[in-house]
Amino acid sequence: MENWNLINHTMVSLDGRNSGNVFWWYIIVFSMSSYAIGKIVNYTAQVAPSFQDFENISITGFSSTPRSDDKDRDIVAEFLDQVEKHEQHKENCTPGTKFNLGEGVIQQYGINKFKRQALVAVNRANLLTRLWKEAPKEVLDSEYLLYAQVRNFVEGDPEIFAAGNCYDYMEYKNYYLFCPYAHRTEDGAINVKDLSIEYDYLGNDSEWFYTARMKASKLENFNYTIGTTQMRLNQTLHAETTIDKVITVTYNDGHWxxxxxxxxxGFIWMMTYTVPFFGTTYNGLNYTFKFKGTSGIDIALQKVDIDQCPLPEGSTETNVFAGSARCKEATTKCVPIPGLGFRRGSYKCVCKDGFYFPYTNSFNKYFNGTDVENEYAKFRRGEVNYYTESFECLPCAPGCDTCEDRSPCILTLNWIQRSLTLGVSCLIMCCIPLLILFTYQYKNVKVLKAASPVLLRIILLGAFFLYCPLIVGYFNASVITCILRFWFREIGFSISYGALLLKTWRISVVFRVRSAQRVKISDTDLIKRLLLVIFVFVAYLTARTIAGTPTVIEGKHVNGLKAFQCSSDWWDHSSAIAELLFLFWGIRLCIVVRKAPSEFNESRFISWAIYNETLLSLFLNVSMIFLQDPFPTNPDLMYLVIFIHTQLTTTVTLAFLFGSKAYLVYKYTDKEDSHQQTTMLSKGSKQKYTHKPSAGFGSINASVNNSSCNYNYSDRVDDAECESLLEKDIQEEFRRLYTQLELLKQRNMKIGNRHLQHKLSAMTEAAKKEDTPNSTPTTPNMNGKRVVINLDHFKESTEL
Incomplete structure (x- = not known):
């Protein structure tokens, strides 16, 4: 191909000079044909068989397909074997550049590392273009100047192996080709010569020259710079200013x-960057630019790093070596090491995130690519090696993104403490079924009837839900446990404390009634109101779960370890505020009923429970702000805080409500006679568990108000039983009144007030007198039924 191009150039040149000289044309054609045949014969005789094998492989055998498509093919070894084979037989090579490594080992090496050296060639090309436009003939004919120039470029940068300034056919003097070329020798010296003497570079096999000439054929793709020049006229004046317009090239106009x-x-493997420069012709009006030659530098291939690491995702670079690194992909990743040259193993295998280097005391925390390649080569040859057992990183402790050893990254939970805490909670929860059984077994006892057993069971159900967050919080935080935690808390709070507050509200309503009219708020009415409260809480929880699903947040503990907990946002703050407002309403009710008569002091115990819950909830919400912000604290500490809060609120509330009732039942109940149980507990200990009224007629109304039937807590107490209880209470009140009248009568007899004595006697007689059938009843009545008061039994007790 070189020879045919030469013939073509010769014919074009002769045609332009003397198209009519046919004789000379035939002579030149014959000469060039003979020269081409001689070249072919000479090349066939000189090339060794091993070299012929290399030609077939190097030109057609390699492609740009990465090694990852063929795991069993060692593409790096094949390339390096051919490079070494060619260097061993370089004395038998054919002058030229036809032996290359294909498109796979290409521009990205030069583009990424040797751009600075390539810009030297760009500057020289622009200088030559300007010189060939207007420089004097003696400057242009100075071959020494051109030789010195290329020598200077090689001397000025150790990265440059060679530099050349190659001219096109018959573009310098009357030389067929001319190429001043400087290169480094094996002993470090710099040799300068005319490269065109060694071989003809006009053919398209010389890619570095052919490509630059093809680019230069499109002059419209280049830039033009316009300036002015003022030459020296004499010692004091400049010459006339001239316009300087010249074509210029940039780095992107060149070719690797x-x-x-x-x-x-240079007889070595290399890469060449070339950029065109231009000559000019002047037609009397302006200059016309044409391709004149190339300016280039050579980079020794040993200066080029082989990048065996996989290409980044989305990369469009062509790299036949990409993916040929032998790092263990499961635990390590490949990182290129620059500056090691054109040899295998120019990389290191570093541990991936989540793994650590097994030799923790080593200074370099990676596996050297050279060692990996050597052991892999032994593995391929079947020799003894440790490739399969080594070059692996070890996994970090759970939860570690990166690590240097097996040290934990997550705060280890104190499972012993958490288990003991959960055990105590479960033990207390086991008492809830026993308390429910207690309300069923003694449901007919007055102390439980007055407290409404149905509502007591509902309170126990709410308490069970309030204990459940301790079970959920025992495990590691997750989205599910976070959701269950606040659902159990809010549902339990709404049921348990909703029932307590409604019981208090019922007492306050009855206590504030000033008439003798009976007020009845049944348990069913309270349950309906409680269901409304629960519905509001459920609606809020549903909205929270859908719109503000809690997440697990990660932070650093004071010791640097990771700690996880459920997120806390404005949803949690709003629920805490709602609970406190609900409890503040309960405090107001407790203040209202603080003086209400209570036979068994239940309203007082409920008030204590509400005060306790309010204060501790306020303390817990404030403490959680400091425990969670800005970073999570120890999860074990938070779990313990929640446990203590639950015991001091829920457990204490149950102790207030059921402790006193259990004490009364077991103290004043004869377990052998169930009928006697009701009788004894109905009367009770009058001095301790019944409000003692003051003397006078007002005590009758006080006793009636004090009776449990006046604000009936249970639907199971029927009207007949209630009336029976009221009759007994009224009989008791009249006995006390009769006794007081007798005492007052005897006292007045001693002081001589006989007038008052007659009135008291009349009142006593009136009280003892039985009413006639047609007379208006003077004794109390209940629901239209007259209550008959018999004081005969108290006659003896009033005698002094």
Missing amino acids: SKPYFDCGG
Whole structure:
């Protein structure tokens, strides 16, 4: 191909000079044909068989397909074997650059590392273009100047192996080709010569020259710079200013060649960057630019790093070596090591995130690519190696993104403490079924009837839900446990404390009635109101779960370890505020009923429970702000705080409500006679568990108000039983009144007030007198039924 191009150039040139000289045309054609045949014969005789094998492989055998498509193919070894084979037989090579490593080992190496050196060639090309436009003939004919120039470029940068300034056909003097070329020798010296003597670079096999000439054929793709020049006229004046317009090239106008073996030049594998420069012709009006030659630098392939690491995702680079690294992909990743040259193993295998280097005391925390490649080569040859057992990183402790050893990254929970805490909670929860059984077994006892057994069971159900967050919080925080935790808390709070507050509200309503009319608020009425409260809480929880689903947040504990907990946001703050407002309403009710008569002091115990819950909830909400912000504290500490809060609120509330009732039942009940149980507990201990009224007629009304039937807590107490209880209470009140009258009568007899004595006697007689059938009843009545008061039994007790 080189020879046919030469013939073509010769014919064009002759045609332009003397198209009519046919004789000379035939002579030149014959000469060039003979020269081409001689070249072919000479090449066939000189090339060794091993070299012929290399030609077939290097030109057609390699593609740009990464190694990842063929796991069993060692593409790096194949390339390096051919490079070494060619260097061993370089004395038998054919001058030129036809032996290259294909498109796979290409521009990205030069583009990424040697742009600074390439800009030297760009500057020289622009200088030559300007010189060939207007420089004097003696400057242009100075071959020494051109030789010195390329020598200076090689001397000025150790990264540059060679530099050249190659001219096109018959573009310098009357030389067929001319190319001042400087390169480094094996002993470190710099040799300067005319490269065109060694081989003809006009053919398209010389990619570095052919590509630059093809680019230069499109002059419209280049830039033009316009300036002015003022030459020196004499010691004091400048010459006339002239316009300087010249074509210029940039880095992007150049071309990085494929890595090739430079036979006849430096006799090494190299990469070449070339950029065109231009000559001019002047037609009397303006200058016309044309391709004149190339300015280039050569980079020794040993200066080029082989990048065996996989290409980044989305990369469009062509790299035949990509993915050929032998790092263990499961635990390590490949990182290129620059500056190691064109050899295998120019990388290191570093541990991936979540793994650590097994040799923790080593200074370098990676596996050297050279060692990995050597052991892999032994593995391929079947020799003894440790490739399969080594070069693996070890997994970090659970939860560690990165680590240097097996040290934990997550705060370890104190499972012993948490288990003991949960055990105590479960033990207390086991008492709830026993309390429910207690309300069923003694449901007919007055102390339980007055407290409404149905509502007591509802309170126990709410308490069970309030204990459940301790069970859920025992495990590691997750979205599910976070959701269950606040559902159990809010549902339990609404049931338990909703029932307590409604019981208090019923007492306050009855206590504030000033008439003798009977007020009845049944348990069914309270349950309906309680269901409304629960519905409001459920609606809020549903909205929270859908719109503000809690998450698990991660933070650093004071010791640097990770700690996890459920997120806390404005949803949690709003629920805490709602609970406190609900409890404040309960405090107001407790203040209202603080003086209400209570036979068994239940309203007082309920008030204590509400005060306790309010204060402790306020303390807990404030403490949680400091425990959770800005970073999570120890989860074990938070779990313990929740446990203590639950025991001091829920457990104490149950102790207030059921402790006193259990004490009365077991103290004043004869377990052998169930009928006697009701009788004894109905009367009770009058001095301790019944409000003692003051003397006078007002005590009758006080006794009636004090009776449990006046604000009936249970629907199970029928009207007949209630009336029976009221009759007994009224009989008791009249006995006390009769006794007081007798005492007053005897006292007045001693002081001589006989007038008052007659009135008291009349009142006593009136009280003892039985009413006639047609007379208006003077004794109390209940629901239209007259209550007959018999004081005959108290006659003896009033005698002094």
